[in-house]
Amino acid sequence: MSKPNVSKEAFGVMACRSEVLEEPPMTASQWVDLRMAMILMGLFGLAALPACGRSEALPEVAVEPSAPSVQAEEPALEEDALRAALGDEFVGAYPLVGETATTVRTVQLRAAPATTSLDGVRNTAVWAYDGTVPGPVLRVRLGEELRVTLDNRLPVATTIHWHGVRVHNAMDGVPGITQEPISPGAQFEYRLVPKDAGTFWYHPHVDGAEQVERGLHGVLVVEDRHPLPYSQDVVWMIDDWRLAEDGTIDPNFVTRHDLAHDGRWGQTITVNGRTDTELRVVPGSRIRLRLANPSNGRVYTPDFGPLEPRVVAVDGMFTARPLPLRGFELPPGARLDLDLVVPASTGSF
Numbered sequence: 074m075s076k077p078n079v080s081k082e083a084f085g086v087m088a089c090r091s092e093v094l095e096e097p098p099m100t101a102s103q104w105v106d107l108r109m110a111m112i113l114m115g116l117f118g119l120a121a122l123p124a125c126g127r128s129e130a131l132p133e134v135a136v137e138p139s140a141p142s143v144q145a146e147e148p149a150l151e152e153d154a155l156r157a158a159l160g161d162e163f164v165g166a167y168p169l170v171g172e173t174a175t176t177v178r179t180v181q182l183r184a185a186p187a188t189t190s191l192d193g194v195r196n197t198a199v200w201a202y203d204g205t206v207p208g209p210v211l212r213v214r215l216g217e218e219l220r221v222t223l224d225n226r227l228p229v230a231t232t233i234h235w236h237g238v239r240v241h242n243a244m245d246g247v248p249g250i251t252q253e254p255i256s257p258g259a260q261f262e263y264r265l266v267p268k269d270a271g272t273f274w275y276h277p278h279v280d281g282a283e284q285v286e287r288g289l290h291g292v293l294v295v296e297d298r299h300p301l302p303y304s305q306d307v308v309w310m311i312d313d314w315r316l317a318e319d320g321t322i323d324p325n326f327v328t329r330h331d332l333a334h335d336g337r338w339g340q341t342i343t344v345n346g347r348t349d350t351e352l353r354v355v356p357g358s359r360i361r362l363r364l365a366n367p368s369n370g371r372v373y374t375p376d377f378g379p380l381e382p383r384v385v386a387v388d389g390m391f392t393a394r395p396l397p398l399r400g401f402e403l404p405p406g407a408r409l410d411l412d413l414v415v416p417a418s419t420g421s422f
């Protein structure tokens with residue numbers, strides 16, 4: 074995967090420097106902080122804004138709208154009863170009525186061996202969706218149907234599970250239960266009409282502890298029907314990798330040691346598959362930053378220093394009100410959506 078397309082011209086740089094630890098920590102007290110250093114410099118004009126949009130390293134998948142085809146599901150329960158059961162916290166956040174698809178978005182996704190450089194120095198053989206780790210950010214809007222044809226070019230069978238997305242059972246990707254594993258050389262088309270807007274992710278459910286760790290994971294963003302006008306909508310997938318000295322992935326998965334100690338912990342931390350991911354920002358801009366953790370065992374504690382992002386969604390569900398980030402952690406499989414207002418002043422943070 075190539076380096077993020079970062080232009081230094083007249084832009085501030087918000088950099089996330091990932092830490093490389095000597096040994097995989099084994100206890101919660103050793104959870105690593107994700108430290109973010111932000112350096113803002115110079116003066117920035119509106120003319121520069123277009124170049125700053127969507128500057129994350131991940132490629133966006135081009136999708137082709139076509140004709141609608143899917144009907145909404147009937148509500149299974151009385152909405153009032155559910156509201157009462159859930160209380161105020163989730164009112165309006167968990168619609169029972171399925172969306173009616175007005176547009177179909179189609180994506181071709183290829184799972185295959187690839188080579189990447191996580192640290193810019195060593196090469197690492199991975200399994201990847203469309204050749205990148207993480208895989209491409211898939212974006213679909215609420216009210217649209219997503220059709221993903223997975224082309225399995227791996228040496229092993231696989232599936233895709235849509236983590237957190239309420240889908241038909243047959244689309245849930247559980248091998249031997251909801252579908253047969255997709256054999257090497259075979260294809261399978263997943264169809265889903267998301268009922269909830271938010272940040273989700275996708276990964277195999279065949280030998281997940283190995284296939285996810287080899288690089289098969291990506292974020293699925295379900296955009297709101299009318300997305301809020303953020304300056305940038307950015308995905309950061311934060312992962313840890315257990316690498317040998319030469320950069321190869323430790324091929325011992327699901328060891329007794331890992332099972333007895335909080336899972337498999339890696340010593341190389343990446344954001345969007347790189348240890349040097351940077352995010353350029355414009356002073357005074359407002360960013361929706363979607364954090365996702367595909368790690369096997371590591372819990373992250375996001376630390377934004379003097380910045381004060383607010384949590385607006387957890388695991389694909391809006392919070393009733395924006396919450397301070399302090400106290401939130403990002404455990405395996407989880408997502409946090411942050412509303413980050415970049416200070417209007419320039420300087421170093």
Ligand SMILES: [Cu+2]
Pocket residue numbers: 234235236237276406
């Ligand atoms: Cu999952």
